[in-house]
Amino acid sequence: MQNEKVAKILNRIADFMEMKGDVYRMKAYRNAAHSVETLSKDIEDIAFHDQLKDLPGIGTAIAAKITEIIETGSLQYFEKLKKEYPVDFDALMAVEGLGPKTIKLFYEELGIKNLDDLERYAKRHHLRRLKGMGDKKERKILDSIEFARKHSSRKLLGYIMPLAESLKKQIEETGLAEQVEIAGSIRRRKESVGDIDILVISEKTAQIMDFFISMGEVAEIVINGPLKSTVRLKSGIECDLRVFGREVFGAALMYFTGSKELNVELRKLSISKGLKLSEYGLFEGKERVAGQSEKEIFNYLGLEYIAPEMRENRGEVEAAINGRLPDLISYSDINGDLETHSNWSDGKNTIGEMGRAAYKMGYEYMAITDHTGTDRIAGGLGEDELIKQMRMIDDLNDEFENFTILKGLEVNIDFNGNLDISNDILKDMDIVVGSVHSGKGLDVFGISQRILKAMENEYVNIIAHPTGRKIQEEKEYDLNLDKIFETSAGTDTFLEINSHPNRLDLRDIYIKKAVDFGCKLVINSDAHSINDLGRIDLGVATARRGWAEKKDVINTMNLKKLQKLLSV
DNA sequence: GCCGTTTTCGGCCCGACTGTTTTCAGTCG
Numbered sequence: 001m002q003n004e005k006v007a008k009i010l011n012r013i014a015d016f017m018e019m020k021g022d023v024y025r026m027k028a029y030r031n032a033a034h035s036v037e038t039l040s041k042d043i044e045d046i047a048f049h050d051q052l053k054d055l056p057g058i059g060t061a062i063a064a065k066i067t068e069i070i071e072t073g074s075l076q077y078f079e080k081l082k083k084e085y086p087v088d089f090d091a092l093m094a095v096e097g098l099g100p101k102t103i104k105l106f107y108e109e110l111g112i113k114n115l116d117d118l119e120r121y122a123k124r125h126h127l128r129r130l131k132g133m134g135d136k137k138e139r140k141i142l143d144s145i146e147f148a149r150k151h152s153s154r155k156l157l158g159y160i161m162p163l164a165e166s167l168k169k170q171i172e173e174t175g176l177a178e179q180v181e182i183a184g185s186i187r188r189r190k191e192s193v194g195d196i197d198i199l200v201i202s203e204k205t206a207q208i209m210d211f212f213i214s215m216g217e218v219a220e221i222v223i224n225g226p227l228k229s230t231v232r233l234k235s236g237i238e239c240d241l242r243v244f245g246r247e248v249f250g251a252a253l254m255y256f257t258g259s260k261e262l263n264v265e266l267r268k269l270s271i272s273k274g275l276k277l278s279e280y281g282l283f284e285g286k287e288r289v290a291g292q293s294e295k296e297i298f299n300y301l302g303l304e305y306i307a308p309e310m311r312e313n314r315g316e317v318e319a320a321i322n323g324r325l326p327d328l329i330s331y332s333d334i335n336g337d338l339e340t341h342s343n344w345s346d347g348k349n350t351i352g353e354m355g356r357a358a359y360k361m362g363y364e365y366m367a368i369t370d371h372t373g374t375d376r377i378a379g380g381l382g383e384d385e386l387i388k389q390m391r392m393i394d395d396l397n398d399e400f401e402n403f404t405i406l407k408g409l410e411v412n413i414d415f416n417g418n419l420d421i422s423n424d425i426l427k428d429m430d431i432v433v434g435s436v437h438s439g440k441g442l443d444v445f446g447i448s449q450r451i452l453k454a455m456e457n458e459y460v461n462i463i464a465h466p467t468g469r470k471i472q473e474e475k476e477y478d479l480n481l482d483k484i485f486e487t488s489a490g491t492d493t494f495l496e497i498n499s500h501p502n503r504l505d506l507r508d509i510y511i512k513k514a515v516d517f518g519c520k521l522v523i524n525s526d527a528h529s530i531n532d533l534g535r536i537d538l539g540v541a542t543a544r545r546g547w548a549e550k551k552d553v554i555n556t557m558n559l560k561k562l563q564k565l566l567s568v
Numbered sequence: 569g570c571c572g573t574t575t576t577c578g579g580c581c582c583g584a585c586t587g588t589t590t591t592c593a594g595t596c597g
Contacts, residue, residue, distance in 0.1 A: 017569090024580060028569035059570050097586085099595050134588060184597085197597085225585075240597085255582090256597070263597090267581040278582055279597090 001478065003043045006069055007036040009078050010062070015089050016081040018100035031057035034261055036066075038314045040513035042481075044070055088114040094148040096222065097140050105130060119145050147220075147232060154192035155237055156471060158501025158538050161186065163235060164196045167217065171241075174211050177202040178246065183256035187308045189541035191471055191504050196239040197256050205243045212241045248280050250293035255279035261313035269301060269317065277301075309544035314509075326547045331540050333556040336365035337533060339410065339433050339464060339496065339524035344389055345370035345379040348529035351389075351405065352396055357530035359403045364559045367406035367431045368393065373420035381409070383425050390428065404559055406430035410464060412437055417453030419460070426459035431566060433496070435464035436477070447477040451484060455493040461566055462522055463488070465498040465505040473502065481510065485517035492565075494522045494554055497546075499539030511546025521553050 010033035017026035035057045036043055046052055047070050052063035069075050085107060091114055092103050106112040109130055110121050121127055122142040128135050164182050171180050177200040181187075184197035202208045209229050213221050222230040228242045244252040255263060256279070270277040275284055281291030282300055290300040298305050303320040307328055310316045319325045341347035342354055349357075351368050358366035370389070371380040381389065390407045397405055408431035411419045419426070419434065426432050434454040436447060447468075454460050466484065469476035488495050495514055498505050503526070506514060514521065523539040525532055543553060550556045554565060 022569090025569050027580065031570075057570065061569060097595070101594055132588060132593070136587060140587095195597095223585080228585080258597080260581095260597070264581055271581080276582085280583085 001042050001044075001476075002070060003036055003039055006043050006066055007033045009069060009075060010036065010065075012089070013078055013081065015093075015100060016085060019085060019104040021101070028057065029062070032062045034313070038312065038509060040509045086113060091115050091148065092118065095141060096144040096147070097137065098144075105132075115145055115149060147236075150236060154194050154472075156501045157186065157189060157191055157193055157541075158535060160193050160196065160237060161538075163217070163233070163237075164198075167196065167215070167239065168198060170215060171198065171200065171208070171212065174208065176204045176208040176211065179249065181253055183253055184258065187257045188259065188311055189309050189538070189545060191507070191542070193237075195237060196233075198239065198241045199249070199252055199256055200241065200243055201246050201249050202243050208243065209241070244279075246292065247288075248291045250295070250297055251277070251281045251291040252279045254294045254297060257308055257311060259312050262311045262317070265313045265317050266301065273301065275301075307544060309541055310547065312545075314512075326549050328544045329540060329548050329550045329553055329556065331537055333550045333553070334363070334523060334536055334540060335558060336363045336367075336406075336555050336562070337525050337527065337536060338367045338406070338408070338431055338462065338522050338555055339369045339498070340366060340527045340533070341370055341410075342368050344368075344385070345381060346528060351393060352399075353530055354527070354533075355396060355400065355403070355405045357533055359400060361533060364402065365404045365406055365562070367408035367433075369408035369410045369431065369433045372409050372411050380412070380420075383421060386421070386425055408433060410435055411460070413450050413454045415450070417450040419454065419457065423457070423459060426457075429459070430563075431462065432460050433462045433464050434460045436468060448480040448483060451479070452487050455484075455487050455491050460493055462494045462496055462524075464496045464524070464526070465500075465503050466495050467505050467507070467510065469503070469505055469507070471502045471504065476505075481513065482517075485514050485519050488514070488520075489518040492520070494520045497521055497523045497539045497543050499523065499525045499535045499537075499542075501535065501538060504538060504542045506542075506546070508542055508545035511543060511548055515546065515548055515552050519552075521548060522555050523553055524555075 010029050014026045014029035014033060017029060035055045047067055052058050052066055065075055065077060087103060087107050089103065092098055110126060112118050112121060122138055125138065127133050127138040127141065164186050168180050168182055171177060179201040181199050183199050184195065185193045186196060200208060205226055209224065212229055213224055213231055217233045218231045219234045220232040222232060228240065230238055230240050232238050267277050270282065275282055281288040282297050283289065290296040295305050304323055304325050306316050306320050306325065316325065337358060340354055342351045343349060354368065355366060373380050373382060386409060393405050393407050407429050409421065409429060410433045411421050413434050413436050414420060436450060451463060455463065467476035467479060495506055497511065511521065521543065523536060523543055525536040527533045554562060
């Protein structure tokens with residue numbers, strides 16, 4: 001899969017176009033990049049079948065460039081641009097107040113290529129002499145360099161959510177706001193987030209801003225205005241607070257929830273209907289015809305309500321026009337957790353503690369799936385220990401009413417696609433989770449073949465974290481997803497959506513594709529302690545981003561139905 | 569550079585803020 005690489009190059013070209021001030025070419029490349037990014041098919045396949053131009057935003061010129069990237073591994077046009085402007089664009093863009101135009105100016109006038117150059121020239125006060133610059137801007141840039149160095153990358157949703165919720169709660173508790181909402185990519189539950197956006201309805205604007213900028217979490221104030229303030233938090237992320245009136249709050253929430261791509265799409269749709277959409281409402285001439293709630297705006301535009309998790313401009317607008325939006329799985333639909341670990345392997349809590357915590361969450365069942373055999377690093381269990389554990393779970397289950405601990409394991413799929421526990425043991429398990437943990441690159445058949453072989457084993461129910469990616473750390477395996485989805489559907493092997501904050505694997509666009517293939521999914525916490533059980537919400541959010549419905553996810557079933565499904 | 573249920577040419581989302589300006593460019597979301 002070269003999708004990521006192609007999208008990255010197109011995005012970089014868009015950056016160059018922005019530097020050159022060619023706004024419309026910039027948009028064209030940006031659109032094309034988005035098109036490739038959100039594609040669930042392999043771009044090489046599409047190119048091979050000569051179908052690139054069928055993709056939205058890709059015409060003759062960009063199709064030819066994509067073909068060149070796939071065939072030669074690079075792109076002449078892109079190499080030329082890089083030579084023309086050899087700057088560390090990402091690093092410089094991370095500096096607050098620095099954009100493409102300023103980066104170009106600095107490079108052309110002073111030869112600034114990276115943060116070190118920038119810092120040197122700022123300290124020598126060379127920046128302030130340039131056109132459009134002044135001492136204030138220079139100082140602001142200097143102040144922002146350190147922050148940009150430390151915190152240039154986006155943060156994982158799972159780690160930022162609790163912080164955002166806590167800020168929201170603190171603001172609510174002041175009683176100064178009528179309503180407080182978290183917007184932005186957090187509301188869309190995107191896997192990584194760049195900042196925290198909080199919107200409030202309030203008439204006591206000065207007081208609420210004062211409270212916001214003096215909260216304990218605040219490290220530094222960037223902007224402090226009457227309607228908008230920006231602060232840097234001690235945890236290294238920026239947070240915005242904006243105040244709006246009640247009658248426009250829906251429009252503001254919609255606007256600041258995004259995504260940017262969806263906003264553009266909705267504005268275009270508005271124009272085609274003779275309307276105008278902004279964060280202050282939907283207007284017909286000068287009259288505001290909707291704005292108090294998001295529902296009102298969607299309705300007026302002739303759309304069904306689009307859930308925040310779906311707002312990425314990946315076809316949801318068309319589906320909403322035609323009344324074909326999926327009936328998304330909801331956060332309360334989960335009836336149990338089918339991958340958890342106890343202190344028998346690398347978990348922190350006892351099986352009893354895990355069970356009682358899951359019971360308290362209102363679950364009907366939970367599977368203990370400790371690591372096995374060769375996964376010695378994770379304290380893997382041998383066959384004798386597994387038999388002992390099964391007996392103990394039987395005893396524990398006598399404790400509970402209307403709740404069952406299922407006997408399971410997370411079995412390792414080795415280099416040859418074999419499992420490290422014999423079928424004699426597997427057949428007595430309620431649930432068998434298969435996963436690849438090691439040997440990438442060392443394997444005999446390629447990872448797809450390993451997984452496919454494991455799926456063919458009649459006792460394997462679930463493939464855990466199927467693509468093996470770790471967000472911002474490890475790339476996904478090079479898998480033949482079509483084949484895996486086809487086999488999953490054919491063998492009733494369920495694909496996991498792992499809720500670990502840095503996995504969220506399967507990811508959103510693959511979930512959509514898996515559902516289209518008729519695969520059944522399972523959302524698991526992969527908890528290693530009772531505190532991890534709650535993160536299953538991240539998995540549900542990811543499923544919603546992949547347009548999954550309740551019927552697509554097996555652990556929304558009650559125990560009886562689930563057991564029937566697993567026993568087949 | 570892409571796109572078309574008024575269009576194959578002439579459009580391409582919108583508004584606020586900041587710092588530099590003396591009417592605006594650049595950045596941000």
